[in-house]
Amino acid sequence: MEIESARAIVENIPLSPAIERELRYKARVRSTHYSTRIEGNRLTLKEAEQVIENKKKGFHGRARDVKEVKNYWDALIKVEDWAENKVEFTEDIIKRLHSIVEKGKRAKPTSYxxxxxxxxxxxxxxxxxxxxxxxDVSRLMAEMVRWVRKAEKDGxxxxxxxxxxxxxxxxxxxxxxGNGRTARLLATFVLQRDGYGLHGFFSMEEHHAHDLNSYYGSLAVHKHHNYYEGRASADLTxxxxxxxxxxxxxxxxxxxEAVKRVKKFVPREPKELRQLDRRARVVFSLFSKKDKIVSSDVAQVLGLSNRMVRVLLKKWVNDGWLIVLDTANRSRTYSLSAI
Structure with missing residues (x-):
């Protein structure tokens, strides 16, 4: 009931796009830092943010740590994209997600x-x-995926x-x-896709990391270390x-935090603004600092490919809230429409 109450309030609270973007970005950074830290990553929160923002390319002797942070960030962006598009929970999604975590966003899906x-x-x-x-891994993974999809249908x-x-x-x-990082991302994917994303304002990874004994202790539901000695039938309460x-x-x-922020932003947003989806709102917030943007600005803030950004920009122009400037120029710029 506490979860449902908080969810209902956040879903209906009139936050500005700029505040939404700030809260989501900070939560993403914390999720990335703490999920990799659980697995032994040595970067601090500040250093991880510098890597994410490309303010610092590397740290001496910590190339692996930098790569892990970049990969997790990219994987989290991909999870949000899949969730937004209601992508089905499949083994292929799992293999693609793990490949990003381990090898980067251009890697092929990894086999078990x-x-x-x-x-x-x-x-x-x-x-x-x-x-x-x-x-036994392939069979168990197939069974897990079937269970998740059936559980969703069963309510x-x-x-x-x-x-x-x-x-x-x-x-x-x-x-x-990469099992721990992928497991945490899969949980995030399920929550975000099915209405419990809370606009991306929270980081469970941060709290796992702050109390690892409780995290690992709760996962160890059976006293025997061997999977075949009772783990499969253990009580998961x-x-x-x-x-x-x-x-x-x-x-x-x-x-x-959302309630605290909204007290500083009393006017309710107009209908046109409330109708923008998450990605549109993120891009809309860019105009709080500049009068016009280019496709690379959108690609950076959304973590998407140039091709996907072009598709979105064309859609938003057709929707009527963006307009194209200097149409004759190959490198187009965009500004807000009159509405």
Whole structure:
């Protein structure tokens, strides 16, 4: 009920596009930094933001850390794009998402592991978790995807589906590396696609990172480290409780921040502005600092390809809120229309 209450308030609160963009951007940066930090990334929050904004290309001896941050940012942008377009939850989506996390946005979808993976304690070297054997991974992943799609049709609450998708992916551990980051992104995808994105104003990754003992402890639902010794049939109540309580917390914080901001912006937005979708609102906010924009401005702020940006700009011109300046010039500029 706390989740639903916060969601209803944020969905209907009249925030300006500039404030929406700021809150979403800050949450994205925190999600990127803390999700990679959980896996051992050594960049600070400030350094991660410098990498994201291309203000600093690298840090001595931390090329891998820089790459992880860039890849996670790109993966998060892709998740938001898929969610906005209601892309179906499939194994192909999972493989494409993991490839971005591990190798970058131009990489081919990655196949599941072909050998055994072992999670060990970093200090003692002892086995923490032994996932399913490679021969069982494809079947288990197919079953997970079928369950998620059936659960959606059966009306199981979306936050619970997101929680269980996160848990089951991490449990199967279908790759040698990048499983934790991909699991957290999949949960975000389910939440955003099915109405629990909260405009992207929250970061669960930040709270996972601040209390790793609770995060990992809730995922370890069975005392035995071997998947085949009870993990598949374990009681998942502890994990569900952890995930729901945390989601309630971050939703409430996002709601409180939005309410605080709206008190400084009393006038209600006109109908034309309220009809703009998320990406249009982000681009609209660019005009708070400049009178005209170019396609590269849009590509940078949305994290999309030039081809996709051209499609969107053409649509927005046809919708009537953008106009093209200097049409004879190959490098077109755009400004707001009279409305």
């Amino acid at each position: 592991r072909d050998g055994q993976n072992v999670i060990r304690d970093s200090q003692s070297g002892g086995i923490v978790y032994l996932p399913p054997e490679a021969k 199981i609450p979306i936050p619970i589906i997101a929680a269980l998708a996160h848990y089951q992916f991490a449990t199967i551990h279908p790759y040698y590396d 502890a994990w569900i409780k952890y995930f729901m309580a945390l989601l309630s917390k971050v939703f409430t914080q996002a709601k409180d």
